[in-house]
Amino acid sequence: xxxxxxxxxxxxxxxxxxxxxxxxxxxxxxxxxxxxxxxxxxxxxxxxxxxxxxxxxxxxxxxxxxxxxxxxxxxxxxxxxxxxxxxxxxxxxxxxxxxxxxxxxxxxxxxxxxxxxxxxxxxxxxxxxxxxxxxxxxxxxxxxxxxxxxxxxxxxxxxxxxxxxxxxxxxxxxxxxxxxxxxxxxxxxxxxxxxxxxxxxxxxxxxxxxxxxxxxxxxxxxxxxxxxxxxxxxxxxxxxxxxxxxxxxxxxxxxxxxxxxxxxxxxxxxxxxxxxxxxxxxxxxxxxxxxxxxxxxxxxxxxxxxxxxxxxxxxx
Amino acid sequence: xxxxxxxxxxxxxxxxxxxxxxxxxxxxxxxxxxxxxxxxxxxxxxxxxxxxxxxxxxxxxxxxxxxxxxxxxxxxxxxxxxxxxxxxxxxxxxxxxxxxxxxxxxxxxxxxxxxxxxxxxxxxxxxxxxxxxxxxxxxxxxxxxxxxxxxxxxxxxxxxxxxxxxxxxxxxxxxxxxxxxxxxxxxxxxxxxxxxxxxxxxxxxxxxxxxxxxxxxxxxxxxxxxxxxxxxxxxxxxxxxxxxxxxxxxxxxxxxxxxxxxxxxxxxxxxxxxxxxxxxxxxxxxxxxxxxxxxxxxxxxxxxxxxxxxxxxxxxxxxxxxxxxxxxxxxxxxxxxxxxxxxxxxxxxxxxxxxxxxxxxxxxxxxxxxxxxxxxxxxxxxxxxxxxxxxxxxxxxxxxxxxxxxxxxxxxxxxxxxxxxxxxxxxxxxxxxxxxxxxxxxxxxxxxxxxxxxxxxxxxxxxxxxxxxxxxxxxxxxxxxx
Numbered sequence: 001x002x003x004x005x006x007x008x009x010x011x012x013x014x015x016x017x018x019x020x021x022x023x024x025x026x027x028x029x030x031x032x033x034x035x036x037x038x039x040x041x042x043x044x045x046x047x048x049x050x051x052x053x054x055x056x057x058x059x060x061x062x063x064x065x066x067x068x069x070x071x072x073x074x075x076x077x078x079x080x081x082x083x084x085x086x087x088x089x090x091x092x093x094x095x096x097x098x099x100x101x102x103x104x105x106x107x108x109x110x111x112x113x114x115x116x117x118x119x120x121x122x123x124x125x126x127x128x129x130x131x132x133x134x135x136x137x138x139x140x141x142x143x144x145x146x147x148x149x150x151x152x153x154x155x156x157x158x159x160x161x162x163x164x165x166x167x168x169x170x171x172x173x174x175x176x177x178x179x180x181x182x183x184x185x186x187x188x189x190x191x192x193x194x195x196x197x198x199x200x201x202x203x204x205x206x207x208x209x210x211x212x213x214x215x216x217x218x219x220x221x222x223x224x225x226x227x228x229x230x231x232x233x234x235x236x237x238x239x240x241x242x243x244x245x246x247x248x249x250x251x252x253x254x255x256x257x258x259x260x261x262x263x264x265x266x267x268x269x270x271x272x273x274x275x276x277x278x279x280x281x282x283x284x285x286x287x288x289x290x291x292x293x294x295x296x297x298x299x300x301x302x303x304x305x306x307x308x309x310x311x312x313x314x315x316x
Numbered sequence: 317x318x319x320x321x322x323x324x325x326x327x328x329x330x331x332x333x334x335x336x337x338x339x340x341x342x343x344x345x346x347x348x349x350x351x352x353x354x355x356x357x358x359x360x361x362x363x364x365x366x367x368x369x370x371x372x373x374x375x376x377x378x379x380x381x382x383x384x385x386x387x388x389x390x391x392x393x394x395x396x397x398x399x400x401x402x403x404x405x406x407x408x409x410x411x412x413x414x415x416x417x418x419x420x421x422x423x424x425x426x427x428x429x430x431x432x433x434x435x436x437x438x439x440x441x442x443x444x445x446x447x448x449x450x451x452x453x454x455x456x457x458x459x460x461x462x463x464x465x466x467x468x469x470x471x472x473x474x475x476x477x478x479x480x481x482x483x484x485x486x487x488x489x490x491x492x493x494x495x496x497x498x499x500x501x502x503x504x505x506x507x508x509x510x511x512x513x514x515x516x517x518x519x520x521x522x523x524x525x526x527x528x529x530x531x532x533x534x535x536x537x538x539x540x541x542x543x544x545x546x547x548x549x550x551x552x553x554x555x556x557x558x559x560x561x562x563x564x565x566x567x568x569x570x571x572x573x574x575x576x577x578x579x580x581x582x583x584x585x586x587x588x589x590x591x592x593x594x595x596x597x598x599x600x601x602x603x604x605x606x607x608x609x610x611x612x613x614x615x616x617x618x619x620x621x622x623x624x625x626x627x628x629x630x631x632x633x634x635x636x637x638x639x640x641x642x643x644x645x646x647x648x649x650x651x652x653x654x655x656x657x658x659x660x661x662x663x664x665x666x667x668x669x670x671x672x673x674x675x676x677x678x679x680x681x682x683x684x685x686x687x688x689x690x691x692x693x694x695x696x697x698x699x700x701x702x703x704x705x706x707x708x709x710x711x712x713x714x715x716x717x718x719x720x721x722x723x724x725x726x727x728x729x730x731x732x733x734x735x736x737x738x739x740x741x742x743x744x745x746x747x748x749x750x751x752x753x754x755x756x757x758x759x760x761x762x763x764x765x766x767x768x769x770x771x772x773x774x775x776x777x778x779x780x781x782x783x784x785x786x787x788x789x790x791x792x793x794x795x796x797x798x
Contacts, residue, residue, distance in 0.1 A: 001336060004505050011773065015780065151322055158322070162523075162787030 016156075023156040029170035030131040034182035037128040038169075040081065043187075044094060045135055047101040051079035051186070053312070054098065056091050057111030057240075059084040063291050064240040065109065066301040067186040073305035074312055076106070080187035085124035087214075088116050088221050093141035095224060100137060105233060107312055109304075110269075112239045112260050113290075114209075114250045117217045123147035127166050130159050192294040193287040199245060202289075210251045213259070225267045236311050237264050237271040241279045241300055246289025270311050274300070317360040319569040320523050327357065332576055336503055343500040347474050350577065354479035358442070361483075365441035368406065369477060375402055376451035377465075377472045383458050384465035396459040400452065407448050410440055415644030443483035445641060449608060450476050454490045456612055463490050471497050478579070480570040484563070486584040486604035493581070501578030510761065511575030513776075517760045518568025520779050525746050526561030527788025528739045529554040535730070537705055540715045545724030548715060555705045556698045557743060560589060563602070568758055587754045589697070590675050592689035594658040595668035597697060605641070609634045627663050632656045647703045647712060654700040674754050742786060 030038055031045075043049055053076050055065045061082030070078040081094050098105065123129070123145040132138045133153065142148065152159040160167060173180050183189060228235055237260060247253055257273065264271040279285050285296025292300055317323045331353045339345035359366045379399035386392035417433035424431045454475070457463045466472040474497050481488060536543055536551025543551070567584035574581045588600035598606050614634050620627045632653070639652020662668040675690065676682040682690065699716075706712035753759030764771045 001503050001505075004503070004508055007509065011776075014777070018777075149322065157784075161784055164786055167785050 019155075019157040023160070025174075026157075026160055026167060026170040027131045027133075029173040030166060032173055032180065033169060034180050035169055036182065036184070037083075037125065038131070039182045039184055040083075040187045041128060041132060041138075043079070044081075044097045045101060045132060045138075047103075049079045049098065049102040049105075050077060051103075052076040052106045053078040053109060054105045054107070055080040055082060055109045055111065055187070056095065057082045058086060058091075058113050058116060060113055060240055060242075060290055061109075061111035062187065063190045064111065064297055064300055065304060066188050066190075066297055068188070069298065069301035070305045070308070073302070074308060076312065078186065082111065082187065085120070087118055087120060088217050088224075089119070089144070090141060091116075092220055092224055093137060095228075096137045097135075099231075104231065108228065108233055108235045109308070110235050110237050112237055114211050114253050114256050117213045117221060117256070117259075118211055119214045119217060121146050127163050130163070130166065133159075190292070190294045190297045191287065194293065195283045196287055198287075199243075199249075199289040203249070208249050208251050211253075211256060213256070218259075222263065222267075225263060225269065229267055234311070235267070235269050236308065237269050238304065239271075239273040239275055240304075241274045241277050241285070241292060241296070243283065243286045243289045244280050247275060247280065249289065272304075272307055274303075277303075317357055319566060319573075320519060323360070327353075328573065328576075335577055344470070346501070346577075347470050347497060350474050350478060351470055354474070354477040354482055357479040358477065358482055361442045362439075365444075368441055368444070369447060372403065372406065372447060372451055373473050373476045375399060376455055376476070377469055380455055380458050380465035380472075381467065383455070392459065396455060399455045403448050403451055403455075407444060410438060410444055412640075412644045446485045446487055447476055447482065449487045449605075453487070453608065453612060457490055463494075466490070466494060466498075468498075478574070480573040480579075481581055484566050484570070485602075486567060486570065486582045487608050488582060488604070493579070496579050503578065507575050507578070511572040513760060514568045514572030514575070514758050516572075516776060516779055517758055518565040518570075518572060520783055521561040521565030521568065521746070523565075523783055523787045524561075524742055526558045526565055528736070528786060529558040529561065529743070529788075531788055532730075533558050533705070537715070540711070540718055543718070544726045544729065545719045545721045546726050547728040547730070548719045549724065550728045552698045552702050552705075552715075552719070556589070556694070556701050559701065559704070560585075561746075571758075583757065587674065587750060587759075589694055590690055590751065590754055591693050592671045592675055592686060593662055593667075593693055594655065594696060595662045596671040597693055598655070598659065599672075605638065609638055613637060624664060628660065631659060631663050635659070642704070645707075646709050647706050650709060650712070651700050651703040654703065658696050658700070677755060738786065742782065 031042055033039060033042065051067075053067075053070060053074070055061050055067065055070075055078065059082060062080060062084060063082070065080055065082070067078035067080050070076075081091070081098075083090055083094065123142055126142070126147050129138060129142050139153075143153075148159065225235065239257065239260070250256075257275070261271060263269070274280070279292075279296060279300060285292050285299065287293040317327060331349065334349055335346055339349045355366055355369075358369060376399055379395045382395040383392045386395065421431040421433040454463075454472075458465050466475070471494065475488070475490060475494050478488075478493070478497075533551055533554040536547060537555070540548060540551070564585035571581050571583070582604045584602060584604050586600040586603065588597050591597035591600055614630050617630045617633060618626050619630065635652040635656035636649060637652070639648040639650070639655075642648045642651070659668065662670075675686050702715055703709070703712045706715060749763070750759045753761060753763060756762050760775075764775060
């Protein structure tokens with residue numbers, strides 16, 4: 001039995017060392033990544049945003065507002081911080097990182113969604129958080145979701161188990177640093193795709209959606225609005241285009257918009273609502289009920305940039 | 317608690333340490349520990365079904381004792397049929413009730429009678445088919461006077477519930493497992509190290525081969541109308557590797573784990589995809605189930621003693637029952653029927669016991685004839701797997717008609733997922749290792765035998781690294797649903 005115990009020990013010691021080194025190497029490589037979501041987190045935690053205008057929101061923000069177009073029109077540096085699959089709690093995490101690590105923005109374009117003040121239970125695309133477990137703000141937020149276990153947080157390398165894409169990406173960054181390129185421009189990413197049947201599939205399984213609003217999220221959102229105002233950062237609410245079929249699918253959408261309007265009035269925030277824009281009636285601009293495609297985004301970004309001139313002091 | 321989960325990686329060493337360091341003075345304490353651990357292991361899925369498992373255990377233990385103590389044949393017969401009826405009754409209710417109810421309703425609707433059957437909204441208790449068969453073999457063996465009833469309830473409960481085999485086998489026999497439970501086990505370094513190696517190989521098969529093949533098989537089977545014949549054929553091959561990696565991987569982990577506790581379980585797989593005919597395939601695939609059906613169904617039905625017709629009839633019966641054992645769906649029945657059909661030539665011409673040894677024993681390569689036989693057998697197996705994987709007969713038929721189209725001769729393509737070249741390379745390497753180790757209990761049992769420890773350990777580290785990087789998205793073991 002002693003021999004067995006010793007063999008096991010001898011076998012596992014190199015594995016533990018390998019795990020510690022592997023964890024350090026993958027984490028450091030991914031913190032240089034220009035790919036997918038990593039580039040945005042990397043810019044956030046290393047204080048590289050350097051932008052006067054920040055776009056906040058969910059995947060609709062990420063896909064709908066092209067910072068290049070906004071920059072060309074308003075001549076102010078712009079960064080899109082829209083994040084897929086999350087509600088305001090994760091947007092707030094990014095906002096805290098903005099304040100903690102980055103230059104203070106002058107304007108925040110707060111895009112709105114019917115589900116922004118709802119909640120989700122599980123971490124979505126949790127691989128995106130792996131390299132930042134040393135960041136207290138990120139760690140505190142992701143621990144409020146389900147999806148990762150004790151060992152993911154505490155045992156080296158375990159969290160990267162089966163993350164083939166992330167490990168491959170880390171290897172590529174090491175071996176071919178010149179290939180470390182991403183497809184995002186200052187956080188923005190969209191696809192050239194025509195209308196898919198995603199929405200029709202959802203309609204087959206559900207008659208509609210009644211979005212539950214979470215009290216904690218509403219309080220957090222209001223606190224954020226008050227605090228941002230106090231800091232002298234201007235917020236502009238934007239409800240970006242949503243296809244009319246998608247709008248009709250949410251039974252309490254009007255109620256949610258009213259809530260946003262009340263908040264806008266309370267904190268003296270301009271509110272640009274594109275819910276009745278002609279774009280919302282044309283599927284050519286969307287790939288599903290909630291997301292514009294590249295064609296729609298280019299058109300909308302120009303429209304938005306032009307409309308923002310009313311609220312943002314344009315630099316010459 | 318899955319074998320490929322971190323929970324199990326924590327659970328196993330704890331039980332191992334308690335077993336050999338704390339409870340090692342008396343095998344009865346060790347048995348008690350195994351029983352408590354096994355119940356905990358089972359309760360991790362759904363503690364409510366633990367009561368069903370305990371009830372089934374108590375029933376078979378009690379009826380076993382009653383049969384042994386019966387003063388006449390009628391009494392013995394009563395307790396025997398009571399046990400059989402209750403065991404099969406539970407299996408029938410949980411596994412087959414909804415199938416029969418909806419099938420009868422469908423049949424009535426063909427005659428214009430609309431029937432709205434009352435269906436049960438229950439989930440299938442994990443491992444019910446396996447532990448029910450454990451219990452059945454035990455009571456049948458007592459009834460046939462092959463064994464005496466076990467009087468120690470703990471020992472009997474460990475036989476039924478020993479956690480490595482509890483949820484997906486191997487389906488053990490009282491004659492094989494109970495004697496091991498009834499005596500003191502001594503720790504054997506070589507056996508324990510070998511057990512760890514088998515666990516590692518099982519994990520590789522499950523996590524790397526099965527789970528990655530599953531990703532492609534699932535995409536293709538779920539969107540079969542979008543793909544060419546060649547891609548559909550490839551999808552069926554992926555499923556063949558998925559189910560083999562999944563189930564034989566599970567069995568390797570079960571056998572390896574049991575060996576850590578000084579217990580030897582029945583071998584369940586012996587390189588079935590290297591079989592030269594279907595009869596050989598069934599001697600090498602899910603061996604513990606095949607032999608169960610042979611001993612408790614085929615032979616009682618008359619086996620092969622009554623001439624060719626009886627052999628044919630009995631073969632069809634056991635394959636149909638075997639198909640139905642896998643699940644309450646017509647697709648499994650067709651799968652069983654097809655296998656019976658494929659095995660028929662060797663039954664009729666009495667050639668079913670030609671290929672008893674592993675192919676190309678002692679040689680590096682097979683002969684051309686052997687190679688062609690392996691390919692033909694594998695193709696037939698893959699064809700039958702299409703029914704096993706499909707949700708309905710219609711889906712399977714559409715899938716097959718899709719394969720046998722002009723597009724069969726085109727290059728396989730994927731729409732939503734890029735076929736991963738590293739995964740294909742790993743599958744090929746896996747096949748090479750399996751071929752090299754086909755004369756052993758499991759493929760890597762004697763790999764680098766005679767070489768220094770360094771060679772072997774480098775290989776194991778390599779397996780662990782591959783396992784870590786290429787672990788496919790976690791899929792439940794297929795056989796848990798049976």
